[in-house]
Amino acid sequence: xxxxxxxxxxxxxxxxxxxxxxxxxxxxxxxxxxxxxxxxxxxxxxxxxxxxxxxxxxxxxxxxxxxxxxxxxxxxxxxxxxxxxxxxxxxxxxxxxxxxxxxxxxxxxxxxxxx
Amino acid sequence: xxxxxxxxxxxxxxxxxxxxxxxxxxxxxxxxxxxxxxxxxxxxxxxxxxxxxxxxxxxxxxxxxxxxxxxxxxxxxxxxxxxxxxxxxxxxxxxxxxxxxxxxxxxxxxxxx
Numbered sequence: 001x002x003x004x005x006x007x008x009x010x011x012x013x014x015x016x017x018x019x020x021x022x023x024x025x026x027x028x029x030x031x032x033x034x035x036x037x038x039x040x041x042x043x044x045x046x047x048x049x050x051x052x053x054x055x056x057x058x059x060x061x062x063x064x065x066x067x068x069x070x071x072x073x074x075x076x077x078x079x080x081x082x083x084x085x086x087x088x089x090x091x092x093x094x095x096x097x098x099x100x101x102x103x104x105x106x107x108x109x110x111x112x113x114x115x
Numbered sequence: 116x117x118x119x120x121x122x123x124x125x126x127x128x129x130x131x132x133x134x135x136x137x138x139x140x141x142x143x144x145x146x147x148x149x150x151x152x153x154x155x156x157x158x159x160x161x162x163x164x165x166x167x168x169x170x171x172x173x174x175x176x177x178x179x180x181x182x183x184x185x186x187x188x189x190x191x192x193x194x195x196x197x198x199x200x201x202x203x204x205x206x207x208x209x210x211x212x213x214x215x216x217x218x219x220x221x222x223x224x225x226x227x228x
Binding site: 004042043059103104108 | 119149156157159160161206215218219220
């Protein structure tokens with residue numbers, strides 16, 4: 001049981017390049033989330049998904065797109081990377097009980113540097 | 116808008132000392148509050164979750180309390196060990212709408228041998 005995994009662990013991009021971050025979970029969780037963590041700002045929610053085929057915007061969605069084609073995977077895309085997107089990205093998942101989200105399980109993070 | 120503050124931002128204590136980490140939040144309409152641990156270069160691990168109807172939760176040497184009306188929570192660590200060195204984050208979950216988690220910026224703890 002691997003939990004939540006993220007690929008890649010580290011990436012360097014040039015401004016304007018695109019990339020996709022992959023998150024996978026093997027816990028059959030309904031909900032999945034993408035956060036970014038920046039110094040002094042805490043974790044902020046980028047996008048989330050409440051089930052296969054559904055996505056929704058979080059606090060800071062601009063410049064990112066997501067897809068949830070399979071229940072176990074949640075992809076985060078940067079179409080045209082900007083230096084402001086330099087950050088550590090975390091994926092998380094949670095199960096839902098009685099319409100309430102339970103504890104979120106986090107992946108190890110992807111460190112992204114945009115030059 | 117919910118805001119979560121953690122004080123102090125950093126704390127250094129000698130091994131064996133008992134310590135308290137503080138978390139405050141501006142909107143008392145929460146469903147629950149969680150404390151997480153984050154090791155350098157790693158993801159977050161949930162330590163304790165307190166429902167809004169509860170006053171405290173305990174796990175081993177950790178005890179978390181919640182005073183919803185005053186918008187405060189504390190994480191008490193007894194007999195600290197070097198292995199407790201990490202960043203501790205608290206997060207509150209709203210009790211309406213999507214119930215997203217709002218995180219504090221964390222307290223970086225260093226326990227010296």
